[in-house]
Amino acid sequence: MSAVLNQPPSVPVAAPLHQPSPGLWMLAWRRLKRDKIGMTALVVVIFFLLLMAGSYTGLVAKNWSKEVGVSYANPSFMAGAENLEAVQAAQKDTSAKVPFVDLSDIDPLAPKYAEWAKRTAEIKITDTPRADTLLFGGDKWGRDVIQKAIKGAETSIFVGLVAALLATIIGTVLGAISGYMGGKTGDFLEWFYNVFTSIPYILLILAFAAVFKRGLDTIIFILAFTGWTGIYRLVRAEYIKHASREYVKAAQAIGASHTRRMFVHILPNVSHVCLVQLSQHVVQFIKAEVILSFLGLGVPVDSVSWGTMLAEAQSELVIGKWWQLVAASVSMALLVTAFSMLTDSLRDALDPKIK
Amino acid sequence: MASFCTRCCRTLTIVTTLVVASLSLALHAQPDPNKVLKYAFETAETGFDPAQTSDWYSAYVFSNIFDTPLTYDYLARPVKLKPNVLEAMPDVSPDGLVYTLKFRKGIYFADDAAFNGQRRELVAADLAYSMKRLFDPKTRSPNLSYLDGKIAGMEKVRQRQRDSGVFDYDMPVEGFELIDRYTLRIKLVAPDYNFLYILAYNGACAIVAREVVEKYATDIMAHPVGTGPYKLASWKRSSKTVLVANPGYREEFWEAEPNADDAKGQEIAKKMRGKRLPMIGRIEFYVIEETQPRWLSFRNMQHDYIDRVHPDFINQAYPNNKLAKDLEKLGVQVSRTAAMEVTYAYFAMENPVVGGYTPDKVALRRAIGMGYNAPEEIAINRKGQAVAVHTPIGPGAFGYEPDFRSRSTEYDPAAARALLDVFGYKDRDGDGYRENPDGSRLEILMSSTPTLRDRQLDEGWKKSMEAIGIRISFPKAQWPDLLKESRAGKLMSWRLAWGAVYPDADAFYLMLFGPNAGQANHSRFKNDEFDRLYLKARMTPPGDERLAMYRQMNRIFLSLAPWRLGVARMDTDLTHAWVQGYQRHPTLRGVWKMVDMDLDVQRKVRKE
Numbered sequence: 001m002s003a004v005l006n007q008p009p010s011v012p013v014a015a016p017l018h019q020p021s022p023g024l025w026m027l028a029w030r031r032l033k034r035d036k037i038g039m040t041a042l043v044v045v046i047f048f049l050l051l052m053a054g055s056y057t058g059l060v061a062k063n064w065s066k067e068v069g070v071s072y073a074n075p076s077f078m079a080g081a082e083n084l085e086a087v088q089a090a091q092k093d094t095s096a097k098v099p100f101v102d103l104s105d106i107d108p109l110a111p112k113y114a115e116w117a118k119r120t121a122e123i124k125i126t127d128t129p130r131a132d133t134l135l136f137g138g139d140k141w142g143r144d145v146i147q148k149a150i151k152g153a154e155t156s157i158f159v160g161l162v163a164a165l166l167a168t169i170i171g172t173v174l175g176a177i178s179g180y181m182g183g184k185t186g187d188f189l190e191w192f193y194n195v196f197t198s199i200p201y202i203l204l205i206l207a208f209a210a211v212f213k214r215g216l217d218t219i220i221f222i223l224a225f226t227g228w229t230g231i232y233r234l235v236r237a238e239y240i241k242h243a244s245r246e247y248v249k250a251a252q253a254i255g256a257s258h259t260r261r262m263f264v265h266i267l268p269n270v271s272h273v274c275l276v277q278l279s280q281h282v283v284q285f286i287k288a289e290v291i292l293s294f295l296g297l298g299v300p301v302d303s304v305s306w307g308t309m310l311a312e313a314q315s316e317l318v319i320g321k322w323w324q325l326v327a328a329s330v331s332m333a334l335l336v337t338a339f340s341m342l343t344d345s346l347r348d349a350l351d352p353k354i355k
Numbered sequence: 356m357a358s359f360c361t362r363c364c365r366t367l368t369i370v371t372t373l374v375v376a377s378l379s380l381a382l383h384a385q386p387d388p389n390k391v392l393k394y395a396f397e398t399a400e401t402g403f404d405p406a407q408t409s410d411w412y413s414a415y416v417f418s419n420i421f422d423t424p425l426t427y428d429y430l431a432r433p434v435k436l437k438p439n440v441l442e443a444m445p446d447v448s449p450d451g452l453v454y455t456l457k458f459r460k461g462i463y464f465a466d467d468a469a470f471n472g473q474r475r476e477l478v479a480a481d482l483a484y485s486m487k488r489l490f491d492p493k494t495r496s497p498n499l500s501y502l503d504g505k506i507a508g509m510e511k512v513r514q515r516q517r518d519s520g521v522f523d524y525d526m527p528v529e530g531f532e533l534i535d536r537y538t539l540r541i542k543l544v545a546p547d548y549n550f551l552y553i554l555a556y557n558g559a560c561a562i563v564a565r566e567v568v569e570k571y572a573t574d575i576m577a578h579p580v581g582t583g584p585y586k587l588a589s590w591k592r593s594s595k596t597v598l599v600a601n602p603g604y605r606e607e608f609w610e611a612e613p614n615a616d617d618a619k620g621q622e623i624a625k626k627m628r629g630k631r632l633p634m635i636g637r638i639e640f641y642v643i644e645e646t647q648p649r650w651l652s653f654r655n656m657q658h659d660y661i662d663r664v665h666p667d668f669i670n671q672a673y674p675n676n677k678l679a680k681d682l683e684k685l686g687v688q689v690s691r692t693a694a695m696e697v698t699y700a701y702f703a704m705e706n707p708v709v710g711g712y713t714p715d716k717v718a719l720r721r722a723i724g725m726g727y728n729a730p731e732e733i734a735i736n737r738k739g740q741a742v743a744v745h746t747p748i749g750p751g752a753f754g755y756e757p758d759f760r761s762r763s764t765e766y767d768p769a770a771a772r773a774l775l776d777v778f779g780y781k782d783r784d785g786d787g788y789r790e791n792p793d794g795s796r797l798e799i800l801m802s803s804t805p806t807l808r809d810r811q812l813d814e815g816w817k818k819s820m821e822a823i824g825i826r827i828s829f830p831k832a833q834w835p836d837l838l839k840e841s842r843a844g845k846l847m848s849w850r851l852a853w854g855a856v857y858p859d860a861d862a863f864y865l866m867l868f869g870p871n872a873g874q875a876n877h878s879r880f881k882n883d884e885f886d887r888l889y890l891k892a893r894m895t896p897p898g899d900e901r902l903a904m905y906r907q908m909n910r911i912f913l914s915l916a917p918w919r920l921g922v923a924r925m926d927t928d929l930t931h932a933w934v935q936g937y938q939r940h941p942t943l944r945g946v947w948k949m950v951d952m953d954l955d956v957q958r959k960v961r962k963e
Binding site: 071084085087088089091097098099100101103106107108109111112115116117119120122123124125140141210213295296297300301302308311312314315318319 | 646647667668670671674675712713714717718721731734735736738739758759760761762763765768769770772773774776777778804805806807809810811813814817818828829830831833910911913914915
């Protein structure tokens with residue numbers, strides 16, 4: 001370990017004099033390119049990110065909330081299958097149509113009856129026709145499950161990415177301060193860290209979720225504020241190790257400030273840890289968001305995420321409507337697996353010990 | 356007058372019962388211990404002290420153990436009261452203040468260690484004691500409101516309790532006068548014709564024995580000892596409760612008065628009339644909270660009965676309003692009734708956004724009501740297992756009219772939008788949502804819980820309100836917290852459901868009675884004419900005069916629209932072929948003494 005790390009990694013040992021030496025990131029990229037699984041995973045992840053961007057800008061799944069099919073519309077490859085729910089929903093009210101009760105003698109609205117009736121006659125409400133089948137089936141309200149899954153991906157990935165980014169920033173900054181400074185500051189931050197880790201993780205999330213108002217931003221903050229601890233621990237350990245290294249001492253000797261030493265000199269040398277943690281937390285937070293939404297603490301009612309889709313699917317499965325479950329779980333499994341593999345490959349690629 | 360006539364009928368009924376009884380002496384079979392009825396609750400019971408519980412599931416058990424002075428006829432609809440352990444219907448004084456109850460002689464409590472080996476007869480003092488228990492702060496009864504402020508002289512006992520810290524059961528009370536061993540005279544503070552229903556409500560008037568309550572003290576929830584047809588054999592909390600037939604149960608025979616046009620009721624009555632009660636020897640209640648295993652244990656014939664089939668399974672049990680073919684083949688029988696309940700979303704009448712009685716605020720609430728797509732809620736969320744209600748009165752209660760419609764409760768998005776336009780709720784800033792007539796932001800906050808069920812209802816509301824241009828959001832909190840906030844008047848709007856314990860509109864209108872604000876009246880609706888009619892109706896015997904008042908109250912309610920009315924759920928109960936004589940009753944909980952099982956049919960069907 002020390003044999004390699006004693007050299008600042010950005011300066012290759014035996015680089016020919018006139019050739020520009022490839023940097024850490026270039027080397028890492030070369031290593032990653034050789035990793036077939038890693039590259040496949042990267043393609044999948046990029047695909048999902050593009051999907052997310054497309055859905056965010058309204059290029060795809062713009063009309064996910066439109067009710068285009070009948071209730072629980074069958075997937076088009078099951079066109080003829082029985083759909084009792086749709087039959088039920090289409091049944092018209094057959095109760096006897098007695099005239100409305102006359103309220104005019106006590107109704108505060110009575111003076112405006114004529115005006116009201118006139119305005120009502122002007123308003124036309126049109127029913128949109130509904131399809132019997134949709135490409136991959138419909139949900140309870142007759143919304144297209146594929147569009148829902150894409151829109152859900154946007155929410156889930158966005159939450160996962162941003163929350164992981166925030167958590168990594170918090171964890172890195174605190175870890176850097178604690179590891180580099182040590183002493184009383186370090187002790188204080190250790191205590192702070194211990195408070196967070198002494199509470200079971202899911203319980204902590206639920207406690208935050210119960211206190212704050214609902215919304216996408218809240219979920220992001222909750223996940224970030226509860227998820228930074230692991231990153232903090234790792235970064236702190238790295239900083240303790242690096243703080244006494246010669247290159248840091250050299251920086252000190254030429255008059256670099258603490259902040260400069262922490263974030264300009266040491267940070268690039270521990271950034272691979274942060275990056276790997278970042279991608280690991282994306283996966284973890286996507287799952288946490290799904291769990292939160294599943295428990296009903298997640299995204300608000302007018303948006304959709306994989307978690308809410310799975311929550312809906314649990315009661316649909318017993319009546320034989322499996323498509324929403326499949327759509328949500330397959331897309332989630334695909335992304336999470338791809339991301340995990342990418343993380344693994346990144347770790348290998350960024351580890352300076354492996355050439 | 357009307358109540359006098361019904362009393363005559365009651366006496367006649369008893370005479371008929373006696374005649375039938377003597378004719379069927381040969382049929383005096385004791386309950387068969389091999390007849391074991393099994394079924395599962397969807398929610399756990401809490402315990403079996405009637406005074407301390409108010410949940411349905413506990414009542415499903417203990418109402419087979421305890422008797423109330425009055426009960427309901429098993430099959431008569433609309434529901435009809437009849438004497439249970441009384442010799443006749445109570446004698447009510449013409450001013451509606453004094454109720455005289457004559458108890459039947461020779462009714463005994465089930466044997467228990469508390470009685471020291473003696474047979475303990477049911478006497479009039481037991482009812483007075485049982486009702487007084489609700490006032491005892493130690494009982495912490497959730498059912499006190501049914502008696503609170505109604506019994507003359509009880510306030511003195513409570514005052515002394517507050518002064519001395521001791522609740523004195525022996526202190527003479529004006530309202531409970533013992534004429535003799537078997538006669539109790541109950542005096543009310545004000546005339547209340549619904550008091551007869553209270554006498555049939557097992558949460559307030561189930562008769563317990565003082566010795567038992569005193570012997571088991573804090574453990575009374577696990578030691579129900581009553582005069583009813585069953586007694587508790589074993590109880591594993593939240594898991595399994597077993598009742599066995601009470602061997603000392605009085606001689607009683609099956610009797611009911613189905614309506615002439617009620618074919619199913621007539622058939623049941625023909626088959627069952629004259630049988631000695633109870634017939635089933637043992638009842639086992641299980642608790643299965645998950646809907647699927649509960650359904651499957653009925654479907655696989657491990658259980659004999661399932662009540663209120665969950666909407667998720669309705670297409671396996673009762674698709675397109677017909678019994679499923681496979682169940683029909685097994686001889687399964689259906690009992691389908693609309694529950695005596697209403698669901699509603701209330702608007703806080705003191706809230707500056709949705710509250711108030713000026714035409715513009717009334718228009719806003721009415722428009723929201725008309726804009727809400729209740730038919731879709733029934734079709735999609737409730738899978739057709741509900742009926743829309745157009746009055747705040749649940750189906751089956753006195754005052755409910757099935758053929759009644761009003762513009763306020765009819766889904767009509769065009770009229771809703773027109774009404775908002777007319778009263779100046781227009782979209783001024785072009786964001787697709789309407790503003791208040793004065794141009795300020797308009798947003799409805801409808802509280803709900805973070806459950807999937809509420810989320811689905813939220814979705815429906817959101818869609819409906821978007822369609823008429825109203826911004827709505829759903830602050831989330833846990834149910835008990837919401838209840839607290841709601842009672843304190845802090846919520847703008849919230850969805851609730853209410854099931855009545857007695858079949859009269861009074862049990863629903865109490866949610867709109869002004870002085871009940873902060874308690875049952877969540878919307879804090881207050882209308883002087885409504886309140887006046889409410890009190891007057893209480894003092895009017897059931898009949899056309901009272902019905903007219905209820906109609907007028909309904910019109911006031913509909914015109915001011917403090918709620919958006921929702922639905923009453925349809926209860927679908929299934930019994931297997933071998934269970935005979937089951938029919939759901941809107942209010943009666945302990946029906947198992949009226950039901951029989953045919954073991955030969957059970958063996959045959961199970962073998963197939």
